[in-house]
Amino acid sequence: RKEVEQDPGPFNVPEGATVAFNCTYSNSASQSFFWYRQDCRKEPKLLMSVYSSGNEDGRFTAQLNRASQYISLLIRDSKLSDSATYLCVVNMRIKAAGNKLTFGGGTRVLVKP
Amino acid sequence: DAGVIQSPRHEVTEMGQEVTLRCKPISGHDYLFWYRQTMMRGLELLIYFNNNVPIDDSGMPEDRFSAKMPNASFSTLKIQPSEPRDSAVYFCASSIQSGRANEKLFFGSGTQLSVL
Numbered sequence: 001r002k003e004v005e006q007d008p009g010p011f012n013v014p015e016g017a018t019v020a021f022n023c024t025y026s027n028s029a030s031q032s033f034f035w036y037r038q039d040c041r042k043e044p045k046l047l048m049s050v051y052s053s054g055n056e057d058g059r060f061t062a063q064l065n066r067a068s069q070y071i072s073l074l075i076r077d078s079k080l081s082d083s084a085t086y087l088c089v090v091n092m093r094i095k096a097a098g099n100k101l102t103f104g105g106g107t108r109v110l111v112k113p
Numbered sequence: 114d115a116g117v118i119q120s121p122r123h124e125v126t127e128m129g130q131e132v133t134l135r136c137k138p139i140s141g142h143d144y145l146f147w148y149r150q151t152m153m154r155g156l157e158l159l160i161y162f163n164n165n166v167p168i169d170d171s172g173m174p175e176d177r178f179s180a181k182m183p184n185a186s187f188s189t190l191k192i193q194p195s196e197p198r199d200s201a202v203y204f205c206a207s208s209i210q211s212g213r214a215n216e217k218l219f220f221g222s223g224t225q226l227s228v229l
Binding site: 032034036042043044045046049087091100101102103104105106 | 148155156157158169204216217218220221222223
C-alpha cells in the first residue's frame, strides 16, 4: 500500500461548481498535512497547510480526519484557473532527520466553461 | 527575492553519458531536497541535505546517482552513466527550519531530462 494515495482523476468540473476529493495516508504517526498545486509543466506550489482539523482559505477548504486517516480538499465556485493537479503531502517528523514529506500521486482537476 | 534556481531547464543526452543537474537554493534556507517526477511514480524524494550535510539518501535509486552540496548556495545531482529510465523531471526544493516553517517547500522550475 502506498503511504499517500490519491484518486488521479481527472475530475471534470463545470465552471462555478464545487468539487471535492480526498487523500488517504497509511502512517497514523503523520503529523501535518498539506495541499500543493501543480500546473502543467510547472513546479508544485504550496496551496494550503492543514495542521488541526481543517483550514479554509477563500474558496478552498481543507479538512483532516485523523480517525479515518484522510484529508480532503474542497473547491467552491470553481474557476477555469483552478485547473491543475493537486498534490497531497503528508509530513512525519523524524527526530534526527527532520521532516519526511511524502507526496501523493496527485489529483487532476479540469474546470470547463 | 530570487527563488530556487535550477539549471539546465532541459537536458537531452545519450545513454551512457554523464549528466549533472545544478541547484541554487533560496538564500538563508538550510534544507535542500532533490525530487524526481515521472508519470508512473509521481514525485519521489531522492535525497535531502540540512546545512549542507546529506541527511537521508535512501531514495537515491542506485549508485549511478550521486549528490553533493559543497556550500550553502549550491548543490549538484549527478547521474553517471545515464540510462533511458532516468528520463524524468528533476526538481530541487529548499526550506528554512523555523518551527513549522521548514515544512513549506519552495521548488525550482525543474530540469526536464531526456536520455535517449
